[in-house]
Amino acid sequence: MTTSVAMVLLILGCALVTWIPRILPFILVKNMKMPKIVLRWLAYIPVCILSALVIEGFFEKEEAIVTVHWLNVMAFIPTLFIALLTKSLSKTVIAGVLTMAGLRLFFG
């Protein structure tokens, strides 16, 4: 249970750069009306970010080329299936973790 002044300052620095992007829109949006086109654009952000975060795991960089991360893609298929079937967050997470644990057991 120890730390140093330098470490605390580093963590505070990281906290600050994490905090600013989170709160800035809440401060800005409160004081101005957003143009329609921006709101239309924003409507696409959730699906885009979430799919980008999922797709990020499909690939891995090896030296100079990007290859398919087959283990993650294999785990994705039953996870997606359970998500579509149950529309449940917790069931999907459990299914995903179990699938990945099983795949690692067989494919290392």
Next chain:
Amino acid sequence: MERIEQKPLTPDTFLQGVKDCVPTLLGYISIGLAFGVVGIASGISVLEVFLLSVLVYAGSAQFIFCGLYLAGAPVTAVIATIFIVNLRHLLMSLTIAPYFTKYSMLRNIGFGTLLTDETFGVSVVSAGKEGRLGGKWMDGLNITAYTTWIAACTIGGVIGQWLPDPEKWGLDYALVAMFVALLVLTLASIPKEKLMHYIKLILIMVISMYGMLYFMPGHLAVLLSTVIVATIGVALEK
């Protein structure tokens, strides 16, 4: 004429927010535990694991912090990387913030401070279904997630001393599985006639991510692809 008031599906109470947070808790717990274990493995103390989860409160940033710390990266590189990784919150925050304009500045700063990928996902799904978001509900959601995260990370740090290799049990995949579920839930709240448009965008996203990963790290590719594909989405509307 009698007006038909549509009743909101979920009431704006703190308790309802807590309840709607519960399905995401397994994700926070498994990733938090994994973070604690990884943190200890990369040479930071339990107190530092605790401070990171309280002050930074962002899983990906915390993992990157450990990675960079272990690699002996300079302070400026650590802070700059964390900034870029968390820039995606700017987009999430921009999406959620318009629902809260009637609340005070201080409360808005509170909502923003506790925004995460998961609370964002849950709110977007709720906003998509009901067309509004309540402040008390948001607080319940946020505070449940925040306290669970801090507890999970810290406990992970404590047990990290005798539990190596959380990956073996697939715990690291909890994060991705959660994104898959949130994506499906978000798509389920989109009007049927627009679904094909969104599926097209997801296919474009696959190509975009693949291409960009040649030139930049994953977190940057996520950010840039999101901006580009959302713009394509607006351009290809109707």
